[in-house]
Amino acid sequence: MxxxxxxxxxxxxxxxxxxxxxxxxxxxxxxxxxxxxxxxxxxxxxxxxxxxxxxxxxxxxxxxxxxxxxxxxxxxxxxxxxxxxxxxxxxxxxxxxxxxxxxxxxxxxxxxxxxxxxxxxxxxxxxxxxxxxxxxxxxxxxxxxxxxxxxxxxxxxxxxxxxxxxxxxxxxxxxxxxxxxxxxxxxxxxxxxxxxxxxxxxxxxxxxxxxxxxxxxxxxxxxxxxxxxxxxxxxxxxxxxxxxxxxxxxxxxxxIIHGFCGQSKLLIYGRPVYVTLIARRSSKFAGTRFLKRGANCEGDVANEVETEQILCDASVMSFTAGSYSSYVQVRGSVPLYWSQDISTMMPKPPITLDQADPFAHVAALHFDQMFQRFGSPIIILNLVKEREKRKHERILSEELVAAVTYLNQFLPPEHTIVYIPWDMAKYTKSKLCNVLDRLNVIAESVVKKTGFFVNRPDSYCSILRPDEKWNELGGCVIPTGRLQTGILRTNCVDCLDRTNTAQFMVGKCALAYQLYSLGLIDKPNLQFDTDAVRLFEELYEDHGDTLSLQYGGSQLVHRVKTYRKIAPWTQHSKDIMQTLSRYYSNAFSDADRQDSINLFLGVFHPTEGKPHLWELPTDFYLHHKNTMRLLPTRRSYTYWWTPEVIKHLPLPYDEVICAVNLKKLIVKKFHKYEEEIDIHNEFFRPYELSSFDDTFCLAMTSSARDFMPKTVGIDPSPFTVRKPDETGKSVLGNKSNREEAVLQRKTAASAPPPPSEEAVSSSSEDDSGTDREEEGSVSQRSTPVKMTDAGDSAKVTENVVQPMKELYGINLSDGLSEEDFSIYSRFVQLGQSQHKQDKNSQQPCSRCSDGVIKLTPISAFSQDNIYEVQPPRVDRKSTEIFQAHIQASQGIMQPLGKEDSSMYREYIRNRYL
Structure with a gap:
């Protein structure tokens, strides 16, 4: 069975x-x-x-x-x-x-x-x-x-x-x-x-x-x-x-999915822990910044991205035996009918509400989808401005509050939508308020309500000596671990700069709980200026830059360092250039990009006799299909949710074991040696010749190599707070220099392997090198993979000859103290007494031998040394295996067991039949 x-x-x-x-x-x-x-x-x-x-x-x-x-x-x-x-x-x-x-x-x-x-x-x-x-x-x-x-x-x-x-x-x-x-x-x-x-x-x-x-x-x-x-x-x-x-x-x-994927290695006293960040961009109502705002008639919002951070112990590969944890959060435009007119060529076009929605129909469709995928509670973190001299962003806040208030009056009290408004821009301008401290408080309250996913039960130490915050953690506790129930939905106007910083702070808080659940830290708390947080911050900046380029046309303008107010002066000029780049992209290239997205996603289908894509004055009717046909039957304005979804809350309905979800699965029965389920064979690929230089786990970003200082006496823990002058960045150089060195090394070391003579393709000409797989190469900013020689090359360039005191911690030109010399002499005498003297060598005088201490071992280990080794005892089972091996070379074969016969038959079937 x-x-x-x-x-x-x-x-x-x-x-x-x-x-x-x-x-x-x-x-x-x-x-x-x-x-x-x-x-x-x-x-x-x-x-x-x-x-x-x-x-x-x-x-x-x-x-x-x-x-x-x-x-x-x-x-x-x-x-x-x-x-x-x-x-x-x-x-x-x-x-x-x-x-x-x-x-x-x-x-x-x-x-x-x-x-x-x-x-x-x-x-x-x-x-x-x-x-x-x-x-x-x-x-x-x-x-x-x-x-x-x-x-x-x-x-x-x-x-x-x-x-x-x-x-x-x-x-x-x-x-x-x-x-x-x-x-x-x-x-x-x-x-x-x-x-x-x-x-x-x-x-x-x-x-x-x-x-x-x-x-x-x-x-x-x-x-x-x-x-x-x-x-x-x-x-x-x-x-x-x-x-x-x-x-x-x-x-x-x-x-295929579109968005971002990055992975880095957190080395905790030699124990590898992979931190992975995956962003999934929605293909519904997709487009560019000013051309796609708000929501369509089906409840899909613009710039909707699901971000998942995964933490796994890389010591064990299997999903069933390994330790894995994840946390998911979402960003997306405000779920209303609103837009911005870009024909006026203004940096901030006015916000317009295109359609009145007094019963929050489009918001109800959107939140019903979120209940089905994520469960409850749904927490909205609204970062748009609330106090303005002229109404601009505040229009969205007022409408969103009205929609959430209307929808909540029909939901059960335990599953109502949580709304958290916070004017992030206002707090950023204040000199008395620390933006990230306030975000950290919000993040703690959010993670305590939603919990996170982990596939292993609580460790014995956390049960015996639980942390105060651990007992207050939400989610669903099951015998095999914990489930995340609910989701944080963050938005500002563009869902770019402010949203990315807020998501980083929530992710940082969730990362602390994930590390604590895997037994890697003693308290669920992480400090800034540690190797772990800097590694995590770089992942989120790459994540934010990539999503910003896809939606806004430029990289992030305001980063985490900007809100921490520790960004260098040169960052201001970079922010100005990013702002200009974003404005140029929105004004001149967004329309062409939107046409390409509409054609690629099948929103527009070219047809003979109908207007072409470039002849349409707007794509509004392509994304709002109910405007061109009879209105479908709308669901109730009071019972606006799906009954099956609300019945299983707080669990997400998509993960509930029921007949509807079972129909989405295909189940097959395999022999345990089948290739279709052999992840060991898929990962290690014993049929291929590989090199350590091309191994992905050695090439990815590592906290020990890329962030930890290289000086002597530094605590190797990635959770130790570093001073700004102690960071590994000052030794390794800036990121662009390291990436350039990585690219040069990859170009020299990535010669493709020779083609197999057994392959089917041997009957025809080989393709060019562009068809070959590159698994260890380095991408641009969106790729956190770096080879091992990058930091060393930058270090040698900066300082070829370093002082001996800085390298070894001592100065060899200074004479040894009397105490150190006495300790070294004692060490030499102990070493001489443990080795057998040669028979022809001169016997030491009695005066010298009297001062030698004879050490008697108290363990069960043999007294081996560099001159002789006692042969180990071989047990009976090992002796029988060796004898069977010798007999096999002489033609005397042992009978095969059932499992060996099954394995051999499977090999023959896959190889020859």
């Missing part, structure tokens, strides 16, 4: 596109190249997409024979080797999707990727480069004059800029990026009875060759494999894959 559950790993992780005049053949395989699938794409249809998936799993030999037959069958003359009928077009790592404008379809392939994070052995990749290939043959192509313009608009969405995926996220995946860690681990810990019933409903999908042989039931080594549907709100290529979703096997579907 199966006794465990594991995420399913996709069998399509490498792709090769082969081309003939009539068809494209997309060959996909797993990393070990033991299982293959083939997709056939017709090229004779000018406007329709015809795809054939036989859903057969091929071996390497079968694929070789298939490609050989295709090559022979498509040559112009039988037996003529000079004109091959099948040639290799491109290598890739995944299919982004298929898109059509006014002519035929294009296929978009990921040709280059970079590893950005590692969560429980599951790699998260960033899209580095893509290739867009036109499918129909030139002989059947029907040209259109506007096709090239649509193609340029579509390609304005830079897929190499902060798009992420995991093999394979979503329907067939190793880690689902569209869901939180809490959801992913909750699914894996479902009761076995639920998994059995769900597997029975999908019996056709769960067929396993070993079931007929009885190996699973007899050996009891079966494992449930689980995969779930994606949360489509955070998937950006869903529209591009809709056309093939019902046609091809789910392993071909690779969903």
């Amino acid at each position: 199966p006794t465990a559950a594991a995420p399913i790993i996709s069998s399509v992780q490498k792709l090769v596109l082969y081309e003939t005049r009539a068809r494209y053949f997309l060959v996909g395989s797993n990393n070990a190249e033991t299982k293959y699938r083939v997709l056939k794409i017709d090229r004779t249809e000018p406007k329709d997409l015809v795809i054939i998936d036989d859903r057969h799993v091929y071996t390497q030999q079968e694929v070789r024979e298939l490609l050989g037959r295709l090559d022979l069958g498509n040559r112009t003359k039988m037996g003529q080797k000079g004109s091959s009928g099948l040639f290799r077009a491109v290598s890739a790592f995944g299919v982004v999707g298929f898109v059509r404008f006014l002519e035929g379809y294009y296929i978009v392939l990921i040709t280059k990727r970079r590893k950005m994070a590692d969560i429980g052995g599951h790699a998260i990749y960033k899209v580095e480069d893509t290739n867009m290939i036109y499918i129909p043959n030139d002989s059947v192509r029907v040209t259109h004059p506007d096709e090239a313009r649509y193609l340029r608009i579509f390609q304005n969405v830079d897929l190499s800029s902060n798009f992420y995926f995991s093999f394979n996220s979503v329907l067939s995946y190793s880690y689902d990026l569209s869901h939180s860690l809490q959801y992913n681990l909750t699914v894996l810990r479902m009761p076995l009875e639920m998994l059995k019933s769900e597997m029975t409903q999908n019996r056709q999908e769960s067929f396993d060759i070993f079931e007929d042989e009885g190996l699973i039931t007899q050996g009891g080594s079966g494992v449930f494999g689980i995969c779930s549907e994606p949360y489509m709100k955070y998937v950006w290529n869903g529209e591009l894959l809709d056309i093939i979703k019902s046609t091809v096997h789910r392993d071909w579907l690779l969903y």
